[in-house]
Amino acid sequence: MAGSGFPQTPQATQRLETAHRRIATDLPTPECLRMQQALSRVEARAMHGQLPMVWDRAEGHNVYDAQGNKWIDFTCSIFVTNVGHGNARVRRALEAAVAKPLLHAYTYITRERVEYLEYLLASTPASLEKAFCVSSGTEATDCALKLMRLHAVKSGKRRRGVLCFEGNWHGRTMGAQFLGHNPGQKEWIGHVDPDIHHLPFPYPWRTEAWSDPRGFFRRGVEALCAAQGLDPAKDLCGLFLESYQGWGAFFYPEEFVQEAARFARENGLLLGFDEVQSGFGRTGELFAYQHYGVEADLICCGKGASGSVPLSMVLGRADIMDLPETGSMSSTHSAHPLACVAGKAALEALLVDGLLEQGRERGAHFQARLAALQKRFPGVIQHVAGRGLVAGLILRDADDKPLTALCDAVAFEALCRGLIVVHTGRESIKLAPPLSIPLDALDEGLDVLEQCLADCLARMGEAGEVGA
Numbered sequence: 001m002a003g004s005g006f007p008q009t010p011q012a013t014q015r016l017e018t019a020h021r022r023i024a025t026d027l028p029t030p031e032c033l034r035m036q037q038a039l040s041r042v043e044a045r046a047m048h049g050q051l052p053m054v055w056d057r058a059e060g061h062n063v064y065d066a067q068g069n070k071w072i073d074f075t076c077s078i079f080v081t082n083v084g085h086g087n088a089r090v091r092r093a094l095e096a097a098v099a100k101p102l103l104h105a106y107t108y109i110t111r112e113r114v115e116y117l118e119y120l121l122a123s124t125p126a127s128l129e130k131a132f133c134v135s136s137g138t139e140a141t142d143c144a145l146k147l148m149r150l151h152a153v154k155s156g157k158r159r160r161g162v163l164c165f166e167g168n169w170h171g172r173t174m175g176a177q178f179l180g181h182n183p184g185q186k187e188w189i190g191h192v193d194p195d196i197h198h199l200p201f202p203y204p205w206r207t208e209a210w211s212d213p214r215g216f217f218r219r220g221v222e223a224l225c226a227a228q229g230l231d232p233a234k235d236l237c238g239l240f241l242e243s244y245q246g247w248g249a250f251f252y253p254e255e256f257v258q259e260a261a262r263f264a265r266e267n268g269l270l271l272g273f274d275e276v277q278s279g280f281g282r283t284g285e286l287f288a289y290q291h292y293g294v295e296a297d298l299i300c301c302g303k304g305a306s307g308s309v310p311l312s313m314v315l316g317r318a319d320i321m322d323l324p325e326t327g328s329m330s331s332t333h334s335a336h337p338l339a340c341v342a343g344k345a346a347l348e349a350l351l352v353d354g355l356l357e358q359g360r361e362r363g364a365h366f367q368a369r370l371a372a373l374q375k376r377f378p379g380v381i382q383h384v385a386g387r388g389l390v391a392g393l394i395l396r397d398a399d400d401k402p403l404t405a406l407c408d409a410v411a412f413e414a415l416c417r418g419l420i421v422v423h424t425g426r427e428s429i430k431l432a433p434p435l436s437i438p439l440d441a442l443d444e445g446l447d448v449l450e451q452c453l454a455d456c457l458a459r460m461g462e463a464g465e466v467g468a
């Protein structure tokens with residue numbers, strides 16, 4: 001398959017069977033390769049390049065193919081199934097809605113929508129007073145941009161400037177691409193939005209950002225305003241940030257975000273968090289921004305919101321959420337009945353069934369084990385970033401060279417040993433086990449990862465491909 005760096009012929013595997021994993025074939029299987037080829041004929045190649053496996057069934061912390069292989073999933077699909085694949089409560093809710101049947105209702109009133117939104121807003125921080133549901137994360141972040149700018153118009157700002165951050169990512173629709181930083185990804189647009197600005201991100205290797213977080217934020221914003229001739233109170237309307245930066249799970253220093261929040265208040269900017277990846281229990285809090293001790297005006301969520309079917313949303317202060325006129329902010333699938341019942345069930349799984357609390361406990365163990373892993377590979381794992389049940393291992397050599405090929409090799413090796421990790425295509429390995437994962441499965445997955453790292457390093461070291 002064009003674009004995939006993974007083997008295109010079956011590779012010999014060590015057959016294995018434990019309580020949590022089973023590898024019964026060479027990988028990728030011939031079946032997988034046939035499907036890959038079929039997809040490359042009928043589907044845009046941009047969708048391809050993923051680890052070569054076929055998902056036939058997924059339950060709890062496991063993914064199965066039809067050939068008898070069973071993996072521990074450290075991806076939650078992609079931060080979606082925080083409450084476990086096929087969570088029983090979510091399934092029951094979906095089955096009941098399908099059996100009713102109520103499979104679509106546009107923006108007509110449904111009991112499912114009323115019950116979900118009432119429960120959602122009763123369960124989330126008080127500053128979030130109203131919701132607007134859509135289907136994908138990128139629609140939610142695009143919508144947040146619109147709301148920030150409508151607010152600028154209402155409050156009589158001279159310009160509609162939005163402050164974002166270097167390296168952050170918010171989705172693939174046009175507004176989201178403007179908000180995101182990756183310049184290459186938005187070349188297709190042909191112009192930049194002159195009122196979206198990117199501030200320096202406090203990466204863990206920027207020591208000055210951690211020794212003086214408030215100063216680092218202030219210096220960044222002052223330099224921007226001086227260079228662009230901006231008066232923050234007149235020319236800026238919003239500050240929008242990923243609650244942690246996705247590819248490496250990089251959190252900000254708390255004081256950095258607190259200073260950003262203070263700057264936003266001083267100058268009449270709305271403070272918005274992109275919780276699409278970080279929300280719904282992933283980091284040990286319901287939303288990751290809650291770690292920073294600030295109040296949000298807007299948040300965007302998606303992925304883990306329903307633990308299953310497409311559901312995303314913007315939550316925010318009522319006066320902001322009501323800026324668009326009646327009927328002027330909606331989408332065909334907004335608040336789809338299946339999304340609403342799944343969303344309510346997933347939230348109940350977190351709050352009533354105790355998965356949020358369990359995820360917090362598992363997260364402490366997970367982070368301690370990853371810190372030990374870093375100690376074992378000091379010249380290779382440059383940083384372990386993350387909180388709760390998300391982590392990014394940043395692999396760089398002693399000369400700071402990204403070890404992207406090693407990350408790719410570890411991801412494939414792990415697959416061959418019954419563990420799925422998030423393949424980022426860059427020098428990070430990302431991990432996101434479900435909050436429901438049993439402790440022994442979490443430990444088993446971490447043991448596999450450790451062994452894969454050791455073996456890939458030894459193999460690639462011998463071949464002169466890594467210097468460690």
Ligand SMILES: Cc1ncc(COP(=O)(O)O)c(C=O)c1O
Nearest residue numbers: 136137138169170171246276277
């Ligand atoms: C932080 C963040 N924002 C927005 C998005 C876009 O979400 P979606 O792919 O559902 O459009 C993602 C997806 O990875 C994300 O991680």
